[in-house]
Amino acid sequence: MLEKIGKFLYHTIFINIHAGDKELIVYIERKNTKGLVESEEKVFDTDTINDEMKKYINFFTKDTPYFYISFLDSSTSQGAAPTCEHIEISKFYDKALCKYGCYNNKWSYYTSKFDLDEIENDFSDLGLDFVFSPFIILANFFKDKIESHLAIFVLIQKDSISLSIFDTSELLYAQYICLKDEFETTDEFSIDSDDSDEITLEDVPEDSIDLDSIDIDDDLDVFGDIEDLDSIEEIDEFTDIEEDLEEESTSLNQSSHKNTMSESGELFDEDFQMFSLIQASIKTFYEDEKYNSKFVENIYIADSIGINGDLKNYLEEEMFLNVYVRQINLGVEISELAQSELK
Amino acid sequence: MTYSYIKPRKKSFVTSELKLLFIFFFITIIMLLLTYMFLVFKSYSFKQEHLEIQNTKRDLNISLHKMNEDIKFIEKQISVSKKIFTQNTVLKDSIANMFDLVPERITLSEAKLLENGLILYGITPNKDVYNFMLQAPLRSIFHNTYSSFYPAENGWLYFVSKNYIDEDETTLKEDD
Numbered sequence: 001m002l003e004k005i006g007k008f009l010y011h012t013i014f015i016n017i018h019a020g021d022k023e024l025i026v027y028i029e030r031k032n033t034k035g036l037v038e039s040e041e042k043v044f045d046t047d048t049i050n051d052e053m054k055k056y057i058n059f060f061t062k063d064t065p066y067f068y069i070s071f072l073d074s075s076t077s078q079g080a081a082p083t084c085e086h087i088e089i090s091k092f093y094d095k096a097l098c099k100y101g102c103y104n105n106k107w108s109y110y111t112s113k114f115d116l117d118e119i120e121n122d123f124s125d126l127g128l129d130f131v132f133s134p135f136i137i138l139a140n141f142f143k144d145k146i147e148s149h150l151a152i153f154v155l156i157q158k159d160s161i162s163l164s165i166f167d168t169s170e171l172l173y174a175q176y177i178c179l180k181d182e183f184e185t186t187d188e189f190s191i192d193s194d195d196s197d198e199i200t201l202e203d204v205p206e207d208s209i210d211l212d213s214i215d216i217d218d219d220l221d222v223f224g225d226i227e228d229l230d231s232i233e234e235i236d237e238f239t240d241i242e243e244d245l246e247e248e249s250t251s252l253n254q255s256s257h258k259n260t261m262s263e264s265g266e267l268f269d270e271d272f273q274m275f276s277l278i279q280a281s282i283k284t285f286y287e288d289e290k291y292n293s294k295f296v297e298n299i300y301i302a303d304s305i306g307i308n309g310d311l312k313n314y315l316e317e318e319m320f321l322n323v324y325v326r327q328i329n330l331g332v333e334i335s336e337l338a339q340s341e342l343k
Numbered sequence: 344m345t346y347s348y349i350k351p352r353k354k355s356f357v358t359s360e361l362k363l364l365f366i367f368f369f370i371t372i373i374m375l376l377l378t379y380m381f382l383v384f385k386s387y388s389f390k391q392e393h394l395e396i397q398n399t400k401r402d403l404n405i406s407l408h409k410m411n412e413d414i415k416f417i418e419k420q421i422s423v424s425k426k427i428f429t430q431n432t433v434l435k436d437s438i439a440n441m442f443d444l445v446p447e448r449i450t451l452s453e454a455k456l457l458e459n460g461l462i463l464y465g466i467t468p469n470k471d472v473y474n475f476m477l478q479a480p481l482r483s484i485f486h487n488t489y490s491s492f493y494p495a496e497n498g499w500l501y502f503v504s505k506n507y508i509d510e511d512e513t514t515l516k517e518d519d
Contacts, residue, residue: 006356065358068351099348109346116348129351136346341345 008033010064015057016334018072020158020305021180022047027331028060031339041331049122057126069123070130070338072137072330074157075115080135080164080174082291084108091290101133107171109133130338134162135174137333141302141326142166151298152321154278155328158305161274163281165296172292173285177277271307275314282319297321302328446476460485460507466499467492473502481506 014029024044030037044053061067081092084102089095093110100110111133120128138155139146146153146166155162164174278299286293299321301307312323357365434456441461445451449472453464461481467473470492482488485506492500 003354003356006354010356065356066354070347073348101346101348103346104344111348120349127352128349130347131349132347337346341347341351 007066010066011037013060013064013067014335014338015060015067015069016072016331016338017070018157018330018334019047019074023158024049024053025331026053026056027329027335028057029335030060039332049126054125068129068338068342069126070132070334071119071123071128072334073111073115073119073131073133074160074178075111075119076176076178077112077115078110078133079176080107080109080133080171082107082171082173103136103139104169106169107174109135109174130334130341132334132337134160134176135164136337137328137330138162138164138302139166140337141328141333142300145300149298149300150294150296151300152278152282152296153300153302155302156274156305156307157330161277163278165282165285165294167294172294175281175284177281179274179277271310272314274307275311275318278315279319299323301325304328304330444477444480446472448472449477457507459510460505462506463502463504465502465504466495467502468499470500473500478504484508 012031014031016027016029018025018027020043022045024046025041026044027039027041029039042056044050044056046053057069077098079093081089083089083092084105084107086095089100089108093100097113098110099113099116100108102108111131116131119131134155134157138153141155142153145151147169150167151165153164153166159178159180161177161179162174163177165172282296285291297320299315301312301323303325304327306327307325312325315321315323437456438454441454442451445463445465449465449467451463451465453462455462463477467477473490473492478488478490481504486509487507489505491503495501
């Protein structure tokens with residue numbers, strides 16, 4: 001009763017925070033009993049909560065006691081498992097170290113308790129009401145497709161990829177890939193004109209790009225010729241580029257390499273690495289006996305960063321997948337989830 | 344269905360500003376109540392005092408009435424005493440006058456003072472002494488004088504003199 005009076009007197013503020021690449025995106029919705037009053041989004045170039053961000057959030061929260069701060073979990077030790085059974089769960093993660101929840105008693109999502117404590121500690125000044133798994137966002141966002149399709153569902157954020165494979169609401173496989181970590185790992189063998197050491201395939205970590213699988217044969221100089229990949233509509237030549245990359249990787253001492261890493265080249269690299277990670281992840285799904293692997297033909301991408309066409313082309317042409325891209329506003333999705341939690 | 348790893352904090356619409364407002368109102372209400380109670384107490388006290396004063400006033404009135412009655416009684420007593428005193432004075436004067444009337448040669452043995460008269464008993468050497476020296480003044484005072492004599496052993500005469508004032512005449516005179 002008192003709460004109803006309170007909600008009638010005050011606006012309800014939903015503060016939804018999710019992390020990007022060294023940035024935090026704050027999406028705020030102000031609601032009253034009739035509906036949405038206003039919404040606002042602001043990006044802070046920081047990976048930790050700073051005073052500017054606190055000031056910004058406090059500006060909205062100071063007038064109402066009904067504010068809910070939600071955060072999209074971006075910890076590396078998170079994921080989802082195709083079971084809710086206590087016995088089977090231990091095959092996928094350590095229950096003692098993880099906090100987990102069940103989605104419709106069909107599959108579970110989890111995160112590290114340590115990371116969760118760290119997040120709560122980071123938000124100790126502001127307070128925190130909800131921490132959501134990106135897999136929940138993904139499941140809600142593609143609810144219509146998940147219920148009736150066998151497909152790969154991917155949520156792409158600036159610093160992470162949440163990949164899951166569903167067969168008519170049944171989770172077959174899920175993996176959370178932190179791009180920052182993966183990029184740092186791949187940087188160990190990235191092209192550097194100052195690095196004279198020869199890189200061999202044995203140095204490549206297990207979870208990084210398998211160059212053999214993508215047939216890189218040609219010279220990296222080609223990067224200079226494809227300065228603007230956005231303008232390339234036909235990606236048929238991609239294999240040629242890869243061949244060029246392969247050839248160039250065998251002659252790393254050439255001084256012209258640094259210049260070839262133009263802006264378009266970096267975008268290309270990023271899309272390609274994302275593709276490689278997705279490909280590696282799907283390969284794990286097919287190969288690991290732990291998972292009930294099925295042949296998947298479709299991939300649905302929830303795009304929160306505005307990916308260019310390259311990733312789609314790679315997936316279509318290299319993995320022969322039917323790619324469907326749907327734009328997602330993570331702030332809005334987190335806010336909807338937070339609101340549904342309160343009902 | 345909840346999907347969050349953590350539970351939301353409990354929200355209360357009582358903000359710090361509202362708390363301050365409630366405290367302010369609470370203190371105000373308490374002060375008003377105290378003031379009201381003080382006024383009620385004062386009113387009660389005043390009523391009690393008023394009642395006591397009324398009682399005192401009534402008592403005083405009763406006392407005053409009693410005192411007035413006492414005063415009246417005392418005044419009456421004074422008046423009676425004055426009357427008695429006057430009467431006594433008059434009587435004393437009358438007796439003195441009466442004894443002044445009696446000549447030295449006549450001796451009184453008894454005198455009765457009546458309301459409207461005087462009866463004298465005595466002894467006189469002879470009737471003439473009595474008639475000239477005592478009866479004459481008595482006749483000037485009393486309207487009716489009756490005298491009777493009988494002889495004494497030594498040759499003198501005992502006498503009885505009854506003297507009355509005619510009341511009707513006295514009243515008429517007073518009316519005039």
